[in-house]
Amino acid sequence: MMTIFDFEKPINELESAIAELRQIAAEKGLDRSREIAELEAQRERLLKQIFAHLRPWDKVLLARHPKRPYALDYIRLMCESFLELHGDRLGFDDPAIVAGLAKMGGHNFVIVGQQKGRDLKERQKRNFGMAKPEGYRKAMRMFRLAEKFRLPVLTLVDTPAADPGVESEARGISESIAQSMLTLFELTVPTIAVILGEGGSGGAIALAATNRVLMLEHAIYSVIPPEGCAAILYRDPNKAPQAADALKLTAESALALGLIDLVIPEPLGAAHRDPQTTALSVRSAVLQQLEELRTLSPEALRDHRYQRFRRMGVFEAVG
Template structure:
């Protein structure tokens, strides 16, 4: 079943009309190219108009779009090769975390990402991208591998949060998040993270404590989901759109606040309409950051990373 948001319905109606005209032209051998071209131009104008006025809540919906490309899609589309590694070497293998060795341009590197899953069965198996303690320990294993072999690290963030279950709490989810951050802070190789969709709370920061943090244009980065914020602050989960405004969770807002280092533009209509172009944009942005970071010494990389996060949230008040 196709997911269509309210603000996308006029676009979907035009696309349905275009598809219908093409089918008629094919079946009856008619030339409908002029009508199709006019509808396509109308669709382009409508896309530009709608996407120029998206609210923060609209962007939350886009970040969660079930057709949006996930970590493994980006790895497949932008890497020359990829060898997936499994397990945390402590007896578990969390499917919510994927990672391995890859070649990206001139770089051999380690990639670690969060994977949500496409259908219901896969989403349940991957726990909707919410990693358990063993998932972050699996990530740490790969971070240490990168340090050992002097390989850059790329993390692809897309999670609503870390797994909040009693089981994960009993096995030390908060400790594993903290240790994952510490492991990233201690690395002396270049590290880059890209927030692909949802950057939710500590579950995201556990993979995003890197030298450079980038966000896709319609991704979000927040300490809590809007629904949770609305339930706590307004005592009404239905006020999630209002909470999304207050949380300042969009990519542009995160850049203004100095939480990230850059915004990667998405194709017109968002990433799910053109995954290939989006992946090429992510690839170019990551390679640009790796080129710059490769000029720094190991000690400078670690210090820059520390100072970057040390200054988040610091502000001055007038006397």
């Protein structure tokens, strides 16, 4: 079943009415095309009106939508071929991180992404997209492979955070995140990250220390989830919508703050309504960024990445 948020309920009512009219027309052989067309036009107007006035918390909900396309969906829709590789070569494999070799638009890529699950069984297997140390070490293995064979790197970011469990802490989750960032910083091949849904905390930045960071229109990018922020600042997790406003976690805010380079538009109604069109938009944006980055020398690519992140967080004291 499709998850329906409060702000989507008027749209859902119209879509139910359209589906009912179509069913009646099919069963009774009636021509209801005019009525259906009027309802569809009304639905389009309502979609535009609602999605033009989304609050940050609404975007949090959309970024977490259970039907939103995940990394493997994008890989399937964008790439001509994909060979998944497993293991960190230290004895572990983490299903929360998917990685492999891909061909897209005539270019060979190394792709590393965070994968959530569709049903409860897969979500448990993939730990809800929260990678453990071995996941980031698998990613580092792929980054080094890209460097060795001079392949561009594409990372697909979609995680609430890195795994916070005791076992991950014991195995060095913080160190693995830092090493993943360092490995990306040291590469001399083009690197591009796309934030697909949730870009949460260090779990996201571990894959996003890249030359270019792109972000889907209704994705979020934040140092902490709104619920965690509300619990700390307001002593009340129920104030998550208020925290979402304060965190500036939307794509528009991230672009204005210089944290990302490009916002990729989503189809009207968000990515889960039209995954194919969304994937084609992501593919086009990635290939365009790659063409620009390929003009830079290996040393210039590394320096570009360094300078890009050094510019973040710069402020001026007044008075």
